[in-house]
Amino acid sequence: MWDDWSDTMMRSRTFWSNQFIKMAGQVAICISLQDRKIVCPWKFVRLSHISYTYGQLWHDILDGPLATTFKLDLPCKNFLFKEATATLALESTNKITGNAETDLIEVVIIFGMRFFSIIIQHSTPCATCLPTPERARPNAFNILMEASLRDATANRAIPEPVQEPKSNFDRLRNKVLAHFKEKGCSFPRNAGKGAFTFVSRLCNLIFYMDGQYSKLETVISKEKIFPPVFKEKFSGFNRPELTKHRKRTLSNISEHKLESYSIQMREVLQGQGYLDLLPWAEVKAQIIDLVVAVELYCMHLRNQRTRSKAVRESQRSQLEIATTVTVIKAKVGSVKYMLSAVDRELLNSEPYVPVAVREFLTTFDRRRVHDVIQDLMHDGLSTKCVHYVNHIGGNKASLHFIWKVDKKDTEGELIQKCNEVIRAIEEDVPKYERRITKKAFHECLWLHWRACSPPSYIQRTDWR
Numbered sequence: 001m002w003d004d005w006s007d008t009m010m011r012s013r014t015f016w017s018n019q020f021i022k023m024a025g026q027v028a029i030c031i032s033l034q035d036r037k038i039v040c041p042w043k044f045v046r047l048s049h050i051s052y053t054y055g056q057l058w059h060d061i062l063d064g065p066l067a068t069t070f071k072l073d074l075p076c077k078n079f080l081f082k083e084a085t086a087t088l089a090l091e092s093t094n095k096i097t098g099n100a101e102t103d104l105i106e107v108v109i110i111f112g113m114r115f116f117s118i119i120i121q122h123s124t125p126c127a128t129c130l131p132t133p134e135r136a137r138p139n140a141f142n143i144l145m146e147a148s149l150r151d152a153t154a155n156r157a158i159p160e161p162v163q164e165p166k167s168n169f170d171r172l173r174n175k176v177l178a179h180f181k182e183k184g185c186s187f188p189r190n191a192g193k194g195a196f197t198f199v200s201r202l203c204n205l206i207f208y209m210d211g212q213y214s215k216l217e218t219v220i221s222k223e224k225i226f227p228p229v230f231k232e233k234f235s236g237f238n239r240p241e242l243t244k245h246r247k248r249t250l251s252n253i254s255e256h257k258l259e260s261y262s263i264q265m266r267e268v269l270q271g272q273g274y275l276d277l278l279p280w281a282e283v284k285a286q287i288i289d290l291v292v293a294v295e296l297y298c299m300h301l302r303n304q305r306t307r308s309k310a311v312r313e314s315q316r317s318q319l320e321i322a323t324t325v326t327v328i329k330a331k332v333g334s335v336k337y338m339l340s341a342v343d344r345e346l347l348n349s350e351p352y353v354p355v356a357v358r359e360f361l362t363t364f365d366r367r368r369v370h371d372v373i374q375d376l377m378h379d380g381l382s383t384k385c386v387h388y389v390n391h392i393g394g395n396k397a398s399l400h401f402i403w404k405v406d407k408k409d410t411e412g413e414l415i416q417k418c419n420e421v422i423r424a425i426e427e428d429v430p431k432y433e434r435r436i437t438k439k440a441f442h443e444c445l446w447l448h449w450r451a452c453s454p455p456s457y458i459q460r461t462d463w464r
Contacts, residue, residue, distance in 0.1 A: 026044055026045070026046045026047075027044070027045055027047060027104075027108065027113075027114050027115070027116060028042045028043065028044050028045075028090075028114060028115045028116070029042070029043055029045055029057070029061075029070075029116050029117075029118065030042045030043075030115075030116070030117045030118070031061070031070065031072065031117075031118045031120065032117060032118070032119055032120075033119070033120060033121070034082060034119060034120070034121045040070050040071070040072055042090075042115075043069055043070055045066065045069065047104075047105070049105060050105065051103055051105055052103065052104045052105050053100060053101055053102060053103055053104065054081060054084045054098055054099065054100050054101075054102050054104060054118065055081055055100035055101065057104060057118070058081040058100070058118060058120070061118075062079075078122055079120045079121065079122055080120065080121060080122075081100050081118065081120055082119045082120055082121045083097055083098065083099060083119050084097070084098050084099075084102070084104075084116055084117065084118045084119065085097050085098075085116070085117045085119070086098065086104075086107050086111070086113035086115065086116050086117075087113060087114075087115045087117075088111070088112060088113055088114065088115070089114075089115065090115055096111060096113060104116065158187040158188075158189065158191060158195055159177060159187060159195055159196055159199045160177075161173070161174040161177050161178070162174055168207075168237040168238065168239075169203065169207055169237070171237060172203055172206065172207055172234060172237040173199065173203050175233065175234060175237075176199060176202060176203055176206070176234065177199065179229070179233060179234075180283065183279055183282065183283060184279045185279050185280050185283055187274075188274050191272070191274065194268065194271055194272055195272070197268050198268045198269075198272055201261070201264045201265050201268050202265065202287065204261055204264075205261040205262070205265055205290070205291075205294070206230060206234045207237060207238050208238070208253075208257065208258070208261060209226075209230070209290075209294070210234065210235055210236070210237055210238035210239075211235060211236075211238060211239065212253060213226045213230065213231045213235075214231075216293070216297050217293075218367055219297060219300055219367070220293060220296040220297050220300060225293065226289070226290060226293050227286040227289050227290055229286055230286075230290055255298050255301040255302065255305075258294055258297065258298050259295075259298045261294070262291045262294045262295050262298070265287065265291050266291060269284060269287065269288070307374070307378055310378075319386075319411065319414050319415055319418065323415060323418050323419060323422070324388065324389075324422070325386045325387060325388045325418055325422075326377065326386070326387045326388075327384070327385075327386055327387075328376070328377060328380045328381065328384065328385050328386070328387050328402070329380050329384055330380055330381065330382060330383055330384045331379055331380040331381060331382060335379075335381055335382055336375060336379065338361065338362065338372055338375075339361075339372065339375070339376055339381065341360040341361070342355065342357055342360045342361065342376070342381070342402070343381045343382055343383075345360050346381060346383055346385060346402060346403075346404065347382065347383060349403070349404065350404075351403070351404045351405055351406045352403055352404070352405065352406070352417050352418075352420075352421050353403055353404075354388075354401040354402070354403045354421055354424070354425055355401065355402050355403060356399060356400070356401055356432050356435070356436065357373065357376070357400040357401065357402060358397075358399065358400060358436050359432070359435055359436050359439060362443075363439070363440045363443045366397050369397070373400055376402075381402075383404060384404070384405075385402045385403060385404055385405070386402065386403055386404075386405055386418060387400065387401070387402050388400075388401045388402075388418075388421075388422060388425070389401075390425055390426065390429060392429065392433075396433075399425075399429065399432055399433070399436075401425055403421060405417075405418070
């Protein structure tokens with residue numbers, strides 16, 4: 001009898017299961033957390049199982065064939081099945097609660113439930129999705145204290161050499177720090193970010209000036225030269241010709257970039273108090289000399305640009321176009337002391353009589369003569385005159401001449417007479433050279449001759 005009853009129940013279960021599969025195989029499933037937060041909204045799923053528990057359903061949703069249908073918004077997979085509720089309608093209050101072992105198929109067959117809400121919970125606390133219970137919630141005071149501590153730790157750092165330099169700039173930086181160490185200079189622990197800024201800006205200036213010191217010294221004042229330490233120890237790092245680039249020349253140096261580097265260097269020197277103490281004071285003095293020399297060159301470039309602009313914008317007369325002379329206007333104020341002898345000679349001379357400028361200047365080197373001639377052409381003398389340059393060629397210095405013109409002459413007469421003066425100068429160039437050389441010779445030895453009074457044959461020997 002028991003066997004007959006069991007067979008009857010199995011046939012009944014199979015019958016109703018087949019009916020469920022045929023008639024009501026589609027159910028709606030929703031997944032939420034323990035705090036009622038929806039992880040996945042309602043999804044319709046078609047089931048073809050004879051027996052299907054809630055635990056199996058959750059496993060298939062998490063890592064099984066239903067994972068593509070249910071795209072869970074979960075930070076991790078450490079969530080376990082807690083319970084499930086089944087309702088006949090979406091808003092129904094009559095619910096049937098089940099655990100992981102409850103058969104979903106039986107709930108559908110017996111009670112006709114179609115909506116299943118699965119509730120899950122996290123298994124154990126993890127750092128990915130749940131806050132650590134032992135850690136207190138941060139507040140504004142703790143955040144500010146941690147930031148202050150990080151800044152204080154960073155400020156205690158000092159510049160250190162690059163362990164594996166990958167560029168010439170890194171090698172230059174290591175060379176500068178090694179030079180400081182040789183001088184016995186060490187950064188204080190409280191130097192902070194200013195020490196890094198000091199080293200960085202100094203390296204930028206040295207790297208940009210590399211290889212150009214001697215050329216710049218021929219342009220700026222002879223009394224101001226670059227400190228030898230920069231030319232001897234910090235040279236050869238900025239050489240683009242080694243990597244098949246064009247060679248750096250003086251024309252590649254930018255006035256604005258040099259001026260920017262010098263200003264930045266002065267600013268960082270003002271903010272570092274330890275540089276005024278020994279042994280840093282010597283290093284600071286050398287850096288200041290470098291900055292002063294750079295500023296002098298920037299001033300030279302600025303003046304040169306102003307003069308070039310004035311020449312380009314000024315209108316040239318017919319005399320300047322027809323000949324190779326330049327008309328110099330008379331100066332309103334007093335003439336510079338270095339040009340006073342030239343000015344007196346020009347005032348005492350007749351029109352169209354050339355005056356050799358170098359013959360009436362103090363004996364200078366060629367760089368200084370160039371600067372004086374530039375002042376003459378830019379500022380002028382007390383009388384309006386004409387300037388002419390005779391380029392001898394070779395290593396010989398050029399000869400500069402000025403002469404007055406007659407205001408009564410017409411434009412054609414001015415051009416004709418100036419061309420005659422130029423031809424006469426070209427014929428007498430050796431005579432002017434001997435006179436200038438003799439003057440320089442007497443200026444060099446007149447004190448010796450005045451003190452010793454050597455006989456004439458010794459003077460002739462010295463001259464030869």
